[in-house]
Amino acid sequence: MDIAQLILDDHHEQRRLFAILEEIDRADTGVLTAIWDRLSAFLELHAQAEEDIFYPALLQAGIAARRTAGVEDETLDAIHDHNEIRDAIAEVGRHRVGTDEWYAAVAAANAANSDHMAEEEREGLTDIRRLTGLPRRHQLAVAFAAFEARNYAGVEPVDKDPETYVRAMEGDPLVTTCGSLRVGSLKRP
Template identity: 75%
Template sequence: MDITELILDDHREQRRQFAILEQIDRSEVGVLSVIWDRLAAFLELHALAEEEIFYPALLQVGIAARRRTGVEDETLDAIGDHNDIRDAIAEVARHRTGTDDWYRAVAAANSANSDHMAEEEREGLTDFRRFASLDRRHRLAVTFAAYEARNYAGVQPVDKDPVGYVREVEKKVRTDTGGSLSVGTMKRN
């Protein structure tokens, strides 16, 4: 098991659920509503799991590999993307299910999410596979799977300041490692 594969599995499921929405007749408002509610909860949980588990580890291994600027930029962008996705989800909730405005809002959420996944797959996941050991990726996968399982009913959506997030994670990494940044030493919650 590898955290990068679990994240890719989540991405495939997100794409599948958006595709399901596109194939349901707009008159089936109840079905559209429950499918969307499930997808929205899944998007929120996935983003928070990444923010709690994956991105702190990416920052740590990137810093240890002397790629601080690259992984900081990737993380700043990802946290900003998560905020955009949360905002798009909130916009869907402002519209009556099945209306043209609702469909436009769902399409905007799909677009924001698709852009984020593509960047993450090209950058963050690729870097993490390069810099983190398979053992580390496995341990994080176990943590990630348990986190999503514990929070299956959903999480509270909260936008984060990308710069504040990165600075807080870097501060924690320095504290947890006693100032040294070696791959594999970040404490897991």
């Protein structure tokens, strides 16, 4: 099991669920609601799992490999992207299911998520493969799978300040809070 592959599998599922929404008759609001509720909860769960497990590990691997600047930039961008995806999801909730406005908001969420996934697949996932060995990626995959399993019903969406997040993950003693992150167990001994 590899954290990079688990994230890619989640990305595939996200793309699949967005595609399903495009295939459902707009009058079938019950099904649209069910699929959207599943997808929106999954998007947030995936983002939180990345923020709790993947990005702290990527930052630590970058620090160890003396490639801090590159992984910092990737992480800053990813946290910013997650906030944009959360905002797009919230916008969907402001519209009646099946209306033109609802579909436009879903399309905007899809675009924000697609941009994020493409960038993450080109950069973050490539770097984690280059900077960490398979045993470490396996350890991260186990933690990632367990997090998603424990929180299958969803997690509360919480925007994060990207700069504060990165400083906290790098162990800046001046940063005392950054959401509900428990990263100590992910650092190498």
